Amino acid sequence: MTAGNGRRTDRDEYRRDLSTLVERIRSLNPPDLASRFAAHCGILAGSYQQVTPVQEGTVAAVDGSNAVVVESGSFSIAAVRAAACGFSDGARAFRSVTPLRLATLGREAQDRSFADLYQECFGAEPETRLSDEDPDRAAAVLRDTLEYWVALQAAERLSAGNLLVLDGALRVSHASHDPVLVRLMKTCAKRRVHLVAVTKRTAATWGGGFPLVPAAVALAASLSIPPPWVLPMDESRLDTTRFSQWKHGALCIAALHPRSPLAFKIEVPAPADQAEVRRIVSLLAGWSDDGRVTGYPYPLLDVHRTARIRADAVQQVKNDLMAGMGGAGLDLSRFRNLFGDYHGELERY
């Protein structure tokens, strides 16, 4: 439909886009999704391994958090921290958290924020420098640095048969972390501590763009396989493998609670022993029955809440920064000149 001058109306353009989107999403969920997934990835009913939830030993989880406190045009100030929480006998056994660490981003050559933090954590210079181009990514790398260090401390704390859960993947996003992840995996292996990384949301696809996890869930449902289950995946059947040089995990899909529709991509150190995978998923499922996040490992929720830098904490840092600048003879106008911009002004309207 067109307006009198032959142009489509605003509403028509919006509806056309919406319709296109729905069609694209529908094409990702064909009626025969389950069978196509089974055929494409070579999955049989026996590929799904059902497990029994158990709570034994200690399950520890590690997570980190980062937040940009203020931004000027040329650099930013970020806050990062990481935490570890351990659970045994149905309750939290320990909770450890780093202080809130502050860093400048975008001035790595001058300030060495990343290099110094890395040095503090691992006693060595990072093999790769941090790029100044993307402050958000830089903050995430700083967070990962703390997170890996906390994971190492947690691994040292656990004993044989315990499980260490990372939030994310057994794959690094910055080259300097690769030796750290290897060190973590070796530490776990040496101490016979199980290690797993759980991804809340994955970009993995198959068959030219079909999302992986929904397909695995659909196939399990069509085969009448109730959770908890784990499905080891042959990654060669997936569409892409990003940063494969920094990848150390074997990929599986796991559903952890019979009453939850959720499933997750998990990674265990490769090469994966099937009994080891089943044991890990049993331990994860044993802690995935919390009513708030049924189907998600509760230790990960707990550590996420422990590490999370909330808006009030960011505001506190901002206030402290202003006070610190004031103490150093830099008044509020200097703060505004450096970090004030019209984004803040616009938010008020």
Add this chain to the structure above:
Amino acid sequence: MVNLNDTDLSDPSKYRLIGDSVLTYRFAIPYQESLFVGDILKITDREKDLTFLAKVTDLLHESNFEDEKWDRRPHTEQFYGLSEDVYLVVEALPLGFVDGRGVFRRPRTVPTKFSRVELPEARDFAFLQQVMGDIQVGVMKTGQGVLKDVRVALHSRVMPQHMGVFATTGMGKSNFMKVFCASSMKARQFGLLLVDPHGEYVAGKGTLAGGQPSRGLAHYQAGRDGLALFTIRDEAFRKTYSAHHLFLEHDDFRAPDLLLLFDHSPAQREVIEILEDTRGSELVRFFRTTEFDDEKAWAAATPHRDLARRLQQFSASTLSVMKRRIEILARNNPFLREKGSSVPEILKALSENRVVVIDIPNLGERSELFVLSVLARTILNRHRGEARGWGMEDADRQEVLITIEEAQRVLGSGSTGTQVFRECAMEGRKFGVGLCVVTQQPKNIDPRVLAQLNTYVVMGLSDRGDRDMVAGHAKQDLSRMDTEIQTLEPGEAIISTLGIPFPVSTRIHLFEEYVQDLNRETKKPINEGLETRF
């Protein structure tokens, strides 16, 4: 080296003050903690060296979760680590604070943020002993328990400023009144009049829950001097309990007493007003001896010329109704006779600060109201006359408290013919006459009367209208204690009175146990008060 700090897994965030204002406090306690509405808590402010006291008025489930429906989603049978983020918020009513010198003050400031909240001990209430009175009625209650060492006692000096006792059936009104009477017998600071149409106050009636016989005021042997009994029962009963035979004589009666007992037409009310000052004996004689069959002739035939002149304007039928009512009055009240009255003895006993019980079992409501009306009018007139005649100072004044059970009958908003009780309520305190208004329907009491009461004894009230009425008129704020009033158990009361700085939750003594304790107290030596020297 980066620090990694193990955080303390114990939780210091609970039991510390987090808000709100001078008028209300809030703090969190663990979600599985047992705390009860009515519990009294101590808030220790170390910064200001003050100890605040507050009463729990409500408990609310709260959590730190942004998802308000976290606890009602599907599959929510298992939760880990609830104790940190799920808690009970306690709302508490500030009662006041004790300063560094141990003086209790009204809550005009707030405790410092995060002051610790604790359960108090009996010694924390030591200051209360300084403000308690001499009419003991129970022990202080806190939530589900009691503080045995903290006795709750009303001040006898405020009793003539009227008292209200409010409770639904079965909540312990009678037990409270008996305890109150026993303490009044012991203290002997004012006269207390009580008309008992059920025959339960003298010797008790029926059995207690445990099967033991119920006791009466006569069983308080050590305080027997403080009791005067007037009864219509037989001689054996009178001998057993040293009771007087109750009589009222015709002259004790006045025409307005009829207003309380019968419904009257406007014409009949006019007759009563005209006869207001006529002596009762003359009224009885006139109506008994005069027949009003003939509309014209009765006035000429009666020897009571003065009354005939005043009443001849009324129709014979109106006067016939009045005649019938006076005959009913004389016939149905066996204690009413031509000559010989107990009233002087009753007044004397009251002036001696005794508890006077008028025991008239099985006589019915009209007799009870008749006796009450006669005695209340007589007492008020006498006190009024004494105050006028002698210009007595407050300190010299005799004080009397008149108990009116089921007071809504005579002190309701719309009731007519209850002038004497209204006068007692509105003016009585000037003359040392107070009312003890006992009712289970305070909402049916005239709000102007409620506003005159300076002592409120509130026992369980299930009706919201009743609770609102009480809360709206008490001198201390009871509105925040609504939940507690709703949940009071039999024998428990909230007492708001002058002299005690805040409304006190009280477990009323069980009368039978209280009397046993009182009787155990050391009796006064027989020669006390006698001259021991020549």
